Amino acid sequence: MSLRFCANGGRWQSIWQCILLLAGVITQGQGANILSVVTVPSRSHMVFISPLLHELAQRGHNLTVISPFPQSPPVKNVRDIKLNYRMDSFYKERNLSLFELGETNPLTLVFLSGILVTEMCKAAVSTPEVQELITSSDQKFDLLIAGAYSDCFLGLAHKHNASIIYQIPNTLTFMLGDPVGNPGAYSYIPDILLNIPVNMNFLQRMLNSVCGLLVELVRFFSYIPRQQEIMMTYSRNIDNFPSIDKLWKSTSLLLLNNHESIGLPRPLTPNTIQVGGMHIKPSKDLPKELKTVMDNSEEGVIFFSFGSNVQPSEMPNDKFNVFIKVFSKLKQTVLWKWDQDDMIGKPSNVHLGKWFPQNDILGHKKVVLFISHGGIHSLQEAVYHGVPVLGIPILGDQNVNLIRAEAKGYAVKLLFHNITEESLLWAISEVLTQQKYGQRAAELSRLFRDQPQPPLERAVYWTEYVLRHGGAPHMRSAALDLSWWQLLLLDVAAFVAVCALAPVFLCLFVVRRCRRPRATRAAYAESKKKQ
DSSP, X not given: OOHHHHHHOOOGGGHHHHHHHXXXXXXXXXXXXXXXXXXXXXXXXXXHHHHHHHHHHHTTOEEEEEESSOOSSOOTTEEEEEOOOOHXXXXXXXXXXXXXXXXXXXXXXXXXXXXHHHHHHHHHHTSHHHHHHHHOSSOOOSEEEEEXXXXXXXXXXXXXXXXXEEEESSSOOHHHHGGGTOOOOTTTSOOTTSOOOSSOOHHHHHHHHHHHHHHHHHIIIIIHHHHHHHHHHHOTTSOSOOXXXXXXXXOOEEXXXXXXTTSOOOOOOTTEEEOTTTTOOOOOOOOHHHHHHHHTOTTOEEEEEOXXXXXXXXXXXXXXXXXXXXXXXXXXXXXXXOSSSOOTTOOTTEEEESOOOXXXXXXXTXXXXXXXXXXXXXXXXXXXXXXXXXXXXXXXXXXXXXXXXXXXXXXXXXXXXXXXXXXXXXXXXXXXXXXXXXXXXXXXXXHHHOOSSOHHHXXXXXXXXXXXXXXXXGGOOGGGGSOHHHHTTHHHHHHHHHHHHHHHHHHHHHHHHHHHHHHHHHHHHHHHHHO
């Protein structure tokens, strides 16, 4: 049956079929009501999900977006609810800078991170506009797209009987893989908190396993109860609340910011969709003044950025002076993302900017090196454009990202506390003079681009797939219904051990019983003899 048949006329009995067909077309054209929540005030979290939200809005879906970063300019079909807090406010309360936080012991960081992200979720859910949304009886949502560490909002999915899509803006940690039943891979996937290589030895695998276990314990005994308390406190109008853990494990889809060419291959459930590079677009023309500077750089351009969260002016003076001295010795032009209007002692070959079109710069033919903090989006853009990297991790997953980048062969990693004039000059010279880094970056660029479907198109397809199929429960892993000891087959191992050892113990028991009468008779005979 086609619309042309309906237009041309047909048998009278087909009229109702045409009406039903037209009704189906109209229904398909109606957009869903989607709620997206990002509680972490890191711009990279919005950089990851924003392209998907914009594309869904263009396709006619109605979106409500709760985040610290409203759309600018406003986007049609998107209603923003702004969260009025910043990343540095949580650290400055503890007299910490991000540079100092990066030096924190990983085990301490586990506890500190759990406290910080819980405070962020509480600040988000207690925002007046968010409270109005929670208590409203007029708004209906079909889908909740939840950002990492926004679990206190999962009660809204229960209230509206909405499907849940969980989105992770970095590589998959063990804890964040749990909602859809991804298997743990402690033996060959290093945790993002640890400074250990991809090919781990026995002690490193043990440390990795202990760290993973610690994260799970912190989550179970500290993080989840706090999130549950926040949800119950600020969502009192929602009846019959299930546990956070139950809501978490009802997740329909996991969108993961990863691709095998950059990250590590690992087993994933069918409802874990890798969409790494979803934010990347072909480079556009640069602003006229910036383009002139880059075009006229005969020795090439070095782009230097610590990302959107770190304020480079807060780095210790001794490290700042190292960068100044080293850059002044280079022949290349240096574009430095700097958060102040000026810089004391700025070399003549250094050009400052509070903001640079990073993706477009990396796509320029004159760029020979990217000095980066190792954020996942920065590395994806570098690989996409085939630019080698000098990585200086500051905090979070950046260290592991750069360990993997170094293992892939397109980057050199230099720890921030190890930066000296000699080490920085060596690292820059190493990447610029050794062709293997640029060649490897070009190889990975071809791998990264060679996908059957653009990442954004893939993300849109699976998001609408969940909407079309009522949460797609047929993709849910049965692993989510098992206890941890069942998942690890410890009950089976115990049963097999009992079955294997039972005959051994039975034989020992029989032998012992058989030998006992002989020993008893011998002892009796000996006693009689003495008498």
